[in-house]
Amino acid sequence: MQWTDEGIIIGTRRHGETSLIVELMTAEHGRHLGMVRGGRSRKQQPLLQPGNSVTATWRARLDEHLGNFTLEATTQRAALLMESQSGLYGVQILGALVRLLPERDPHAQVYAALEAILGWLGKPVAGGALIVRFEVLMLEELGFGLDLHQCAATGVTEDLAYVSPKSGRAVSRSAGEPWRDRMLPLPGFLRETPVETPASGDIVDAFRLTGYFLDRHVYGPRGMEPPDARERFVALVARSDAARLAGA
Known part of the structure; x- marks a missing residue:
């Protein structure tokens, strides 16, 4: 062979x-x-x-x-990745996510996304936005895809602000307002073709969203914990936002 x-x-x-x-x-x-x-x-x-x-x-x-x-x-690129905390944590996160896939099961879209992301991991915010999109892709590849493009309650495609923690489907601002405390925030960049780097606060919210469904559908049922590198990477993104606000 x-x-x-x-x-x-x-x-x-x-x-x-x-x-x-x-x-x-x-x-x-x-x-x-x-x-x-x-x-x-x-x-x-x-x-x-x-x-x-x-x-x-x-x-x-x-x-x-x-x-x-x-x-x-x-x-x-490994030497360059190891020069920064975000590069080091980022490659650990991506490796842990790929290991959720069955061995020898082709996933061409996952490979292409992984290849595209690696060069950005040294930048916590830009790399974070790509990693969280990769987590959305992994949920889909594992059979737990999120529906982020249409309101589950009304069918509208505009002003989607929340995600139902029960269904994994988007909910519009008006339809979800009465239950906003029970909903997960939906950062707009997850629904759009990326044209610029999103705000780091939105990226942290996006990690919270994907983390919820990864815990519910993947890590929990398998008796696994998310990689420690994920929490550390998210902390780097949050600190970059605090630094930006302090310098404003």
């Missing part, structure tokens, strides 16, 4: 004294693991870091085997 594909490294773990098991998100073969012999060598270590993009060739005698990877770097 053999294939070649584009991939992004999302994690590694030791295997024996000299090798690594590398976890990739690939364009056509989904989340896939394989062993890299000699992966702990000084020569290989800079390549085998989360956030780097590679061309991967996987070989195994049988499809169900772990198999071996041969990896060639295409974009080495």
